Amino acid sequence: DVVMTQSPLSLPVTPGEPASISCRSSQSLLSSDGYNSLSWYLQKPGQSPHLLIYLGSNRASGVPDRFSGSGSGTDFTLKISRVEAEDVGVYYCMQGAQVPITFGHGTRLEIK
Amino acid sequence: EVQLVESGGGLVQPGGSLRLSCAASGFTFSTSWMTWVRQAPGKGLEWVANIVQDGSGKTYVDSVKGRFTISRDNAKNTLYLEMNSLRAEDTAVYYCARATNACFDYWGLGTLVTVSS
Numbered sequence: 001d002v003v004m005t006q007s008p009l010s011l012p013v014t015p016g017e018p019a020s021i022s023c024r025s026s027q028s029l030l031s032s033d034g035y036n037s038l039s040w041y042l043q044k045p046g047q048s049p050h051l052l053i054y055l056g057s058n059r060a061s062g063v064p065d066r067f068s069g070s071g072s073g074t075d076f077t078l079k080i081s082r083v084e085a086e087d088v089g090v091y092y093c094m095q096g097a098q099v100p101i102t103f104g105h106g107t108r109l110e111i112k
Numbered sequence: 113e114v115q116l117v118e119s120g121g122g123l124v125q126p127g128g129s130l131r132l133s134c135a136a137s138g139f140t141f142s143t144s145w146m147t148w149v150r151q152a153p154g155k156g157l158e159w160v161a162n163i164v165q166d167g168s169g170k171t172y173v174d175s176v177k178g179r180f181t182i183s184r185d186n187a188k189n190t191l192y193l194e195m196n197s198l199r200a201e202d203t204a205v206y207y208c209a210r211a212t213n214a215c216f217d218y219w220g221l222g223t224l225v226t227v228s229s
Contacts, residue, residue: 039215041157048207048222049149049157054215092157096214099171101147101159 002027002095006104014112019080021107023093028073029056037097040069040078043106044089052091053078085111114138114218116208121223128198128227134191134208134220142166142186145211148193150204151222158204161193162211176202198227 003026013019029037036056041049051060053069056076066081080087088111093104120132134146148160161172161182170182181194191208205224209216 035214037214041216043157048219049216050219051215051217054213054217058213060217090156094157094159094215096211099162100173101162103157103159106156 001100002029002098002102004093004095004102004104006091006093006107008107009105011107011109012112013080013083013109015085016082019083019087019109021078021091021093021109023071023076023078023104025074025076025095027097029076029095029097030073031097036072036076037095038069038071038076039094039096040067041092041094042087042089043092044086047089049092083109083111114210116210116218116220118206118208118220118223121206121225123226123228124198125229126199126227129194129196130198130225132193132195132206132208132223132225134193136189136191136208136210139210139218141184141189146182146184146191147209147211147216148182148191149207149209149216149219150202150225151207152201152204155204160206163191195225198225200227203227 005024038056040053043049057069090106115137117135147162163182179197183192205222207222209219
């Protein structure tokens with residue numbers, strides 16, 4: 001199984017400051033057609049998860065441009081350019097390259 | 113507007129069975145891969161099963177193989193998860209989601225399954 005390792009587990013951030021979350025996979029997520037099967041999700045308190053980034057770096061519909069995804073192969077990063085109070089929650093990375101599909105353990109972003 | 117509405121959760125005894133349903137609307141269900149993801153209380157997300165558009169292909173996480181069955185009725189725009197031989201460790205909120213581009217782009221609100229005597 002592909003193991004997804006996220007860091008940090010907890011991320012306290014001052015509003016207006018940037019934030020960065022790392023996700024590493026135990027196997028490459030880069031396909032022969034050049035796409036990385038890595039996506040990012042945010043689960044706000046009491047809500048379902050929702051998609052932020054797909055194929056490594058593509059923002060989902062309606063996602064603010066302060067969110068960006070980067071990386072390739074086994075190393076990926078989610079960046080928030082300026083954190084807002086509404087960004088609080090748990091962030092998960094997920095690999096969709098092979099079954100079983102696996103998630104990272106999550107990074108809890110909190111406001112300082 | 114895309115909507116996914118799960119139902120069928122509840123309290124069941126160990127060894128019991130439940131069938132979850134997920135009613136889909138706002139997109140072409142019959143051309144979409146679908147998936148179930150679960151989240152145990154206070155824990156992270158765990159993928160459970162996928163099903164292809166016509167139902168001919170299904171994949172499962174090892175921990176539910178032989179006990180859970182994913183299926184769909186494209187005429188009713190509904191996804192199902194038949195769960196048998198339930199265990200305490202199956203206690204979770206179960207979400208259905210649409211799968212596309214190696215991601216899950218729309219999620220339902222979830223339905224809670226509690227396995228306890």
